[in-house]
Amino acid sequence: MTGLDVAVTGLGLVTPGGVGVDAGWAAVLAGRSAAAHDPVSAGHEVTISCRVPGFDADALLGARRAVRLDRFSALALVAAREAVAEDDVTAEDAARVGVVIGTSAGGGATFERQHGVLLADGPTGVSPLVLPMHLPNMVAGQLAMEFGLRGPNLVVSTACASGATAIGVACDLLAARRCDVVLAGGVDALLNPLTMAGFARMGALSRRDDPATASRPFDVDRDGFVAGEGAAVLVLRRAEDARADGRRVRARVVGYGATADAHHITNPHPDGRGVIAATRAALADAGASPADVGHVNAHGTSTQLNDLVEGRVLAELLPSGPLVTSTKGVTGHMLGAAGAAEAVFTVLAVERGVVPPTANLTTLDPRLELDVATAAVRRRVDLALSNSFGFGGQNAVLAIAKA
Amino acid sequence: MYETLRNILVDTLKVAPEQITPDATKDDLDLDSLAFVELSMVLGKEHGLHISDDELFDMETVGDIVALMEERAGTGR
Numbered sequence: 001m002t003g004l005d006v007a008v009t010g011l012g013l014v015t016p017g018g019v020g021v022d023a024g025w026a027a028v029l030a031g032r033s034a035a036a037h038d039p040v041s042a043g044h045e046v047t048i049s050c051r052v053p054g055f056d057a058d059a060l061l062g063a064r065r066a067v068r069l070d071r072f073s074a075l076a077l078v079a080a081r082e083a084v085a086e087d088d089v090t091a092e093d094a095a096r097v098g099v100v101i102g103t104s105a106g107g108g109a110t111f112e113r114q115h116g117v118l119l120a121d122g123p124t125g126v127s128p129l130v131l132p133m134h135l136p137n138m139v140a141g142q143l144a145m146e147f148g149l150r151g152p153n154l155v156v157s158t159a160c161a162s163g164a165t166a167i168g169v170a171c172d173l174l175a176a177r178r179c180d181v182v183l184a185g186g187v188d189a190l191l192n193p194l195t196m197a198g199f200a201r202m203g204a205l206s207r208r209d210d211p212a213t214a215s216r217p218f219d220v221d222r223d224g225f226v227a228g229e230g231a232a233v234l235v236l237r238r239a240e241d242a243r244a245d246g247r248r249v250r251a252r253v254v255g256y257g258a259t260a261d262a263h264h265i266t267n268p269h270p271d272g273r274g275v276i277a278a279t280r281a282a283l284a285d286a287g288a289s290p291a292d293v294g295h296v297n298a299h300g301t302s303t304q305l306n307d308l309v310e311g312r313v314l315a316e317l318l319p320s321g322p323l324v325t326s327t328k329g330v331t332g333h334m335l336g337a338a339g340a341a342e343a344v345f346t347v348l349a350v351e352r353g354v355v356p357p358t359a360n361l362t363t364l365d366p367r368l369e370l371d372v373a374t375a376a377v378r379r380r381v382d383l384a385l386s387n388s389f390g391f392g393g394q395n396a397v398l399a400i401a402k403a
Numbered sequence: 404m405y406e407t408l409r410n411i412l413v414d415t416l417k418v419a420p421e422q423i424t425p426d427a428t429k430d431d432l433d434l435d436s437l438a439f440v441e442l443s444m445v446l447g448k449e450h451g452l453h454i455s456d457d458e459l460f461d462m463e464t465v466g467d468i469v470a471l472m473e474e475r476a477g478t479g480r
Contacts, residue, residue: 063417064433125448128440 004256004285006171007242007249007403010235012083012185013344014075016050016228016331019060020082024341025348028327029376031359035211035226035332040191046200048211049191050228050332070107070133071189073142075231075337080143080183087235087247089181090147098151098179099140100170101233102162102186104336104390106136106155109192143183143233151179157336159390160299162186163232164339164398168256174238185233186340199227202266204303215333216360217300217326218307218372225301228332232340234347251347254383255288255399257281266391267305272313275389278397279317286399288383291320295355295384297346300326301333310387311368322384325373329359339388339396346386346400353380404472408465411445425466436460452476 013020016034017027027034038049057066057074066074084090089097114130132138137155144153152173158165163186170184199205206214206224215226242249257278263269283290296318299310307326314324327345334341349355355377364372386398405425412418418432429439436456443456452475462468 064419067415067417121448125444127444128437132437 003287004171004175004254005239006174006253007237007239007247008234008251008253008347009237009242009247009249010083010087011250011344011347012079012081012233013341014052014055014079015230015334015341016052018053019055019078021344025345028330028345028356029354031330031357033212033215033330033359035214037211038191040193041196044193044197044200046196046205046207048206048214048226049196050226051191052229068129068133069142070110072103072107072187073139075189075229076101076139076185076187076233077142077146079185079231080146080233083183083233083235084147089149089183089235092181094148094150096151096180097149098153098170098173098182099143099149100154100156100166100173100182100184101140101143102156102158102166102336102340103136103139104157104159104162104188105190106138107134108190108195110134112192112194139187149183158394158396159392160333160335161339161388161390161394161396162336163341164343164386164388164396165258167234167253167340167343167398168258168396170236171253171256174236180237180241182236183233184236185231186337187231188334188336189229190335191227191229196227206302213360215302215329216362217298217302217329217358218311218365218368218370219361220363220365222302222304222307224303225328226332228334230331230334230337230341232337232344234340234344249403251350251403252401253398254401255282255285257285257397259395261393261395263393268309268389269393270309272309274393274395275310275313275387276317278395279313279385282385282397282399286383286401288399290318292383293318293320293322293385294379294381295349296322296324297342297349297384297386298324298326299387299389300328300358302328306389307365308367311365311370315369321371323355323373323377323379324370325356326358327356329361339386342388343386343398343400346384350381350384350400350402354378355381404469404476407450408469408472411442415441415445423465425464425469427465428463446472
């Protein structure tokens with residue numbers, strides 16, 4: 001047990017449910033899927049995605065700023081502004097404020113577009129901004145420039161666990177006293193043709209005709225995930241500092257487990273060994289037992305394999321039967337943003353005593369003995385887990401406790 | 404040529420129109436070296452004016468850039 005105790009003092013969210021924490025939370029509570037046919041993927045095998053509705057980077061950030069940002073950085077900047085508006089980290093010693101953001105591929109859309117320019121126009125047609133817009137590290141750099149933060153500035157990439165991994169790394173920076181405050185989160189905006197074609201070709205995406213019912217975690221008829229985009233940023237401080245400052249603490253991150261399956265490039269280990277180890281590590285951090293877990297925001301992608309392995313592990317590890325949900329039924333799979341956005345949803349569930357539903361769950365896969373919420377449930381939750389797993393077998397589990 | 408430059412600055416580089424005057428410097432408009440690469444590309448591709456980013460960067464003001472554009476157009480290069 002490490003006694004990890006990190007306060008969440010600011011939240012920012014941009015999801016397919018809308019721009020802002022309130023919009024995202026309302027969509028998730030309503031179980032309202034954001035999936036729709038996407039013109040960008042017209043003519044593809046799969047055309048369904050979950051975009052952030054009404055996201056106008058020019059209007060939100062200014063055209064001069066936005067023209068030099070890939071969409072992934074723009075999404076993250078907007079989420080960070082909301083979080084910083086709640087906890088003004090610019091008032092701190094800037095050298096002690098860090099930034100850790102997770103992303104699976106950074107500005108992949110810019111890279112893809114400019115590759116098209118290279119093929120069509122040759123090298124002199126390529127934009128000088130391709131690298132400043134595409135490089136994954138740029139999102140953390142942009143946040144540092146935006147708020148004048150001069151502490152450790154990192155981007156981590158663990159595929160679809162990236163957002164949760166970033167929060168875990170931020171907690172480690174705080175515990176090691178390398179920072180006093182960290183902006184931590186995740187982002188991805190990869191609904192570009194190449195990425196969508198790649199996911200479709202590997203058979204990961206749902207092919208249902210009806211977008212609204214395509215993402216259906218833990219349902220017996222699930223057939224793949226719906227790709228989404230989004231960003232989430234949390235302001236994190238040592239809980240002792242936050243209490244001493246009299247700050248509003250939304251919830252606490254009390255545990256973090258990070259493991260690898262060491263098994264396969266896309267499939268989870270059939271025994272869920274990496275997930276089990278990450279869950280145990282997070283609980284050990286928290287000094288908690290499996291019986292203490294009241295809620296799990298599952299990775300729950302809506303793929304056959306993930307949901308089966310994760311569901312079996314949850315049933316085996318947590319026999320107390322916590323209320324399980326996957327918010328991906330609403331948001332789709334926001335890839336590198338998913339873990340951070342779901343950490344935000346878990347913070348809100350713990351803070352407000354409401355577990356959101358799993359949208360589109362009609363018939364639970366009979367192989368899973370889980371208590372899955374199909375409607376919003378009002379319930380006090382003292383300790384919750386937020387699960388995130390990435391291609392390559394990278395796993396991150398966060399334990400989040402009531403303030 | 405002034406209008407051509409002004410339109411590029413507004414449309415491509417997203418400079419606020421009210422900031423652009425003949426006397427405005429690159430610092431006034433917050434134009435860095437990358438901006439001059441973009442400007443050089445648009446001038447060459449869309450207007451047939453082949454002026455390197457280094458040549459543009461050496462200009463002090465919007466008026467100086469316009470003069471260079473006119474000179475280059477006149478020589479037909």
